[in-house]
Amino acid sequence: MLFKEHTIHSALISHAEDYPHGTVVPYHSHNCAQLLHTLSGVIRVETNKGIWVIPPNRGVWIPSGIQHSLKIIGAVQVRTLFVDPLARADLPHTCAVVGISDLLKALIVEAVSIPENRPAGSREERIIELILDELRRLKNIAFHVPIPHSETLVRLCQQINLRISHPWTTADAAALLNTSERTVARQFQQELALTFGEWLRRSRLLRAFEHLASGDSILETALAIGYDSPSAFSAMFKSRVGVSPRDYLQQARVAESFAV
Structure with missing residues (x-):
């Protein structure tokens, strides 16, 4: 599982994955923060603190080290950002369902094809920097039930x-x-x-x-x-x-x- 045991070596990586209906990913954590963004289907995210459900075109922010499980409802296409928690000083520190703007959605999809090692000052690097700026503007949505x-x-x-x-x-x-x-x-x-x-x-x-x-x-x-x-x-x-x-x-x- 990505970044479960090893550390991310850049500020941000975008990853694409599709899940069939009924898939369950057991409790795990990552050594970096995550933004799960659903393009289709619904993901139920559970921690020991609460339950978050991500409908299409929304996302859930999961800080580094948080144990969580996933339940897939419907055919889910998800695009995940793995983010170095030190990439920005003011990134969120708690789990939350968030709105995904059209701009951020397009940037996340574009970033899937960007390699982890990219030249400084390149177009690819500027896209990553813009995503990090957009992450600071995430707005919470109350699709959350505390436990x-x-x-x-x-x-x-x-x-x-x-x-x-x-x-x-x-x-x-x-x-x-x-x-x-x-x-x-x-x-x-x-x-x-x-x-x-x-x-x-x-x-x-x-x-x-x-x-x-x-x-x-x-x-x-x-x-x-x-x-x-x-x-x-x-x-x-x-x-x-x-x-x-x-x-x-x-x-x-x-x-x-x-x-x-």
Whole structure:
């Protein structure tokens, strides 16, 4: 696995790889930072701190040394930047799903053909420097679900995720824990810095990306993640993603048709 044991010898390298649906890459880490950029399909990234889902045309930043696993949903084309963590002083220090601008996407694809050893001052070197500048402008997107640390909340979240289609409420969670709704609310704020409702909405959104990438219809996806109608699901999805599920699927198909 690239840069798992040996060190990157330049500021940045771009690497192309395609994965079939269902591929699982077990926990591992790299001796450099990574930006995984998906051209098609969806990647689920998991660490001991949380879960990140990367839909098409987004990316996830993973700092050096972070243990993580990958689950591939759909046919995934991914372009990865391996970055020397010292290449820029202000590169991100935490995992995050990020937006990928058209400029950065084009630069990443172009950089795949650039060798690790390139002449100083060359066009290739200027492309690498521009990518590094663009990495400093990455904007975080809330496609992330943190993982609690207490056994109580871990078990609760696991039970909810096993039955994500259930119309969960704070009262349901309190009943499972044999405690009060106020206590549940406090525990979520203390451990995850999220309300129970926000944690649930994020969990459902990430599952929605996975269902849609697997070929499920909008109706099937809505019902599978706990919405009683496509319109309610679409309203949530658009408020989070910025486009309706239908437009999202159309954009994903267009992106896949132009993927290289």
